[in-house]
Amino acid sequence: GKKITTKLSRKKAFTEDRSKHWxxxxxxxxxxxxxxxIEYKYTLNSPFLSNLPTWYFQSPIPVIWSECRTEIPEYFDYKRVFGGYISSAISEETNTLRSIIFISGGTNIDQNGRPTPVSHSDNSVKYTATINRWVFKDVPAFRNEKFITTASDYYAKVEFELLSVSFPRSATKTYTSTWDEIGRGLMETDRFGTAIDRKSITKKLADPIIAANVPDAQKVSMAYKSLKKHIKWNGEYGYYIENTLRSAFNEQIGNVAEVNLALVNLLKGVGLVSYPVLLSTRRHGRLNTYYPRRSDFNYVIAAAVIEGKIILLDAIADFLLPGQLPFRCMNDKGLIVKDNSTMWVDLRTNEQSYTNNMAMISLTSDGTLSGMLMNKYRGENARMLRHKINRDGKEKYMENTKKEQDDWEIEEIHINNELDPSKTLAEKIQISEFNNIDTEAEIIYLPVVINNQITENPFESETRKYPVNFGIPKLQKIMVNYKIPDNYKAEELPENALITLPNKAAVFSFRAQVTGGSLQILSQLKINKPIFTAEEYKLLREFYTHVIEKLNEQVVLKRI
Known part of the structure; x- marks a missing residue:
């Protein structure tokens, strides 16, 4: 077709403030x-030599050709870090001779205010420049699939880190640092480390805890609850104190750093060993522990050490106990920052995200079907549901449940322990009629699961080039008990099944049996391994295909 070029008007360009810094x-x-x-280009001028921008070869749309060229003078040494799961089509490196001319001179203003010329000179300096060229061709669009951290963790890209600068007749200046050096630098600034040792800031919270004279583990719990009640989160991330820790504490509101560093301060104030822990949230991206970079962090939590055991705490998260972290923080490792050293701590948890769904259903001789659903939640599933109930309000939550389950005639809903994370969150739903099950025919088809939450395979693509990251282990137990009258019999039952991945990374079991006048169906889905590699993806996808097929089977009842 005919090529038509349309230019962009300046009136169609807009600038939006994303944050204080961007x-x-x-x-x-x-x-x-x-x-x-769509073709556009821009020039980025920056005095920050250490922040050579990352080049992304991949994006949410297909890329026919993506090319990155760098020309770096010999005085600068950059480390290149490639990411993603696609290889380049072209990778070239050449050296060339360049020169730069320094011009000195100009005019001065004499004592009478008249400009007077001064001598000037041109000085030409030759240097070698290294030219790199990388080309990626026919790059597929990145599909933002389920169970990943953040898309930028998986894009094909190249990042640059300034290692050193070495000009002629000058000493080499090193920019790389170790994690320990980064930690020491942070501990020496008022916006991070020095504030956590000023015990007077949180003294009014510390004094009652000290006076209680309780064991250290209880001190942690008391300090955690007291701090969470005193200061609220303003919704902003970061690991730096914006103003001062004292002002945030007195005003009772602050960002992540101000809340959690206040918690470190309080824990120290009651006589405990406590440190800040830097991390990168799942949406911010994975940390590369081999390349020390302060910019990789966007969050800080607290750690208390009790009898040699590290207890992690996040005071901005609701419905958690000491030692529990919100899902956003479960991103591999965090960096414990001490006065003169650092150490890595595992942020992942062995605590299962647990759901137990039990249904007690009765079928009367005239074909009426009614029953009770009893759901129990622990771990991350409980925290998410508590957050939803607290956000919407208990009455609104129950009203929404009735709307969402419009196939049921719900009489009442009871919720227990919705505010107490130390107890199992329990939900009971009384149902007078199941409109989605035809009980008037001679043959009745009963579902093996009431309120099936796994209706389709979460892994749509046949192949996947990057890992599946569940983040946490999962356990879902489902029990359905049908009470069957004498004028019905089970004509056909689904077969029992046990599906297991290698090393029991994931296990699904299913069993259906008739005992007396009861039909009992038990199923259990257990994900023991939080991360599956790309090589394991095919088996994992097939596993879920079999699970869904099984959960969609039916029991055939016949009227006799």
């Missing part, structure tokens, strides 16, 4: 249609 440039493309080629 602005976003947006532009609206005129006459954009399917098949349009």
């Amino acid at each position: 602005k976003l440039k947006k532009f609206a493309i005129p006459n954009a249609k399917v098949g349009s080629v």
